[in-house]
Amino acid sequence: MSFDFDHAVVAPFRMQPGLRRLHAGAAQLTPARPGARHQREKLAVLGAFAPQALVADPRFDPMPALHALAAHAATEHPRHLAWDGVRARALGVAVDAAGGVAHESAGAFGQGDEVARCLRALPAGWRLAGLLALAFEEDFAVVDGERGTIPWLAVALPSQWAPEAKVGRPFAEVHAPVADNERLLAAGAHLLRLVTGPERWERFVWTVTPHPRLHAHPARVDSWPVTTGAATIASQAWWRTERQTFIPLPALRQAVFTIRVQVLPLAQAIDAPARAAALHDAIASMSDAVLAYRGLAGVRDTLLAWLRRRADAPRA
Known part of the structure; x- marks a missing residue:
């Protein structure tokens, strides 16, 4: 996977921009x-x-x-x-x-x-x-730094958000539903200047979800199973990640925003005790608002129990 687990999965978990510069020659x-x-x-x-x-x-x-x-x-x-x-x-x-x-x-x-x-x-x-x-x-969108909006999207594989509800809206409105979004909103103007400037940037997003498909428009997503045992939850859980990058167009004060979604069974993605421990600590540190926003509030404890056992498992 192109997702950088060690960089992105940290505790305490915070909703923040998390931008880092792309090195020369890195593919987008x-x-x-x-x-x-x-x-x-x-x-x-x-x-x-x-x-x-x-x-x-x-x-x-x-x-x-x-x-x-x-x-x-x-x-x-x-x-x-x-x-x-x-x-x-x-x-x-x-x-x-x-x-x-x-x-x-x-x-x-x-x-x-x-x-x-x-x-x-x-x-x-x-x-x-x-x-x-x-x-x-990748899916694509255009960021307009002059107006602070996303005026164009070609997004076939959204992650529980509706492209038609985001188009043309200001940065603050687009990110208003995000839980614990104070840092993100406060950095909005600075972020727009960065990503529409001359440098290239990337960031990573992750979640655990019951939805197995890449396409996750909110009108067509799966729910967690009624049975809440740790083994059942883990067997039906999926590790959903995004690598997001920005192709800058500084002369226009625009950037092409790229989104690459990947989905793997949770047990396949969390394949080592160290990863299980890191994900356990990240989820354990999420606020109630973030857990609710990500649809994890009802399964938090069972996921943590499964991750704790996986973290403690002896190496093969």
């Missing part, structure tokens, strides 16, 4: 393997729920940021995506400046028919975004 995008989990779920979401995943402030022109994202992707992964300033090609499919879709049968990445059908069903202005979303595991 992950090519989606044809037919693999990220691509399958994104195709399903774009086919059934595109108006919830692809949202924009109608007054905002996303094309400069979208073209910069395509150029960045082609530089970082030239074998996966080609970009000539007018046309992006990946997965055996090309999208031109007018939103025309061409299925290139010689494409090396397969799935071309299904991807082309999906893109043609989207409005023309969203097809380049759709191609980039299907070519990479």
Whole structure:
């Protein structure tokens, strides 16, 4: 996983920005393997729920940021995506400046028919975004540092938040539902200056959830089982993480925000006593407000009991 466990899972747990600089040469995008989990779920979401995943402030022109994202992707992964300033090609499919879709049968990445059908069903202005979303595991949004808003989102795999409810809203409103958000809100203006400046940044987010899918729109998420024994909870718990990065566009005071979601069974992710101990201490230190916000209030004690036993287990 791209998630940095040792950096991100600490106690006491605090809701804070947690930004760190990306070192030179660090990749920000992950090519989606044809037919693999990220691509399958994104195709399903774009086919059934595109108006919830692809949202924009109608007054905002996303094309400069979208073209910069395509150029960045082609530089970082030239074998996966080609970009000539007018046309992006990946997965055996090309999208031109007018939103025309061409299925290139010689494409090396397969799935071309299904991807082309999906893109043609989207409005023309969203097809380049759709191609980039299907070519990479990451979701994308544009941060506007001038206005302090998120005016454009292509987010097929949200983590229990609704993209359509966030678009165009100020930073403080977007993060108002976050529990214990005082530090985050206080740093809002500074964060916007950082991520829309010349440097590249990343941060990590994690939670434990009963929801097994990458797509976790709040209208379509699973609940914890009624049985609350530690073994039952642990067997149905999932370790959900995000690596978030910012591709800066300082001349525009914008940044492309990338979100890579990964989900693993909890028992697979927490595979060593040290990890179990670290996660135990982080969850044990969460406030009641954070536990409620993350949906962990009802299972906190059983999760802690399971983690304590795992932390104390002798090494194999």
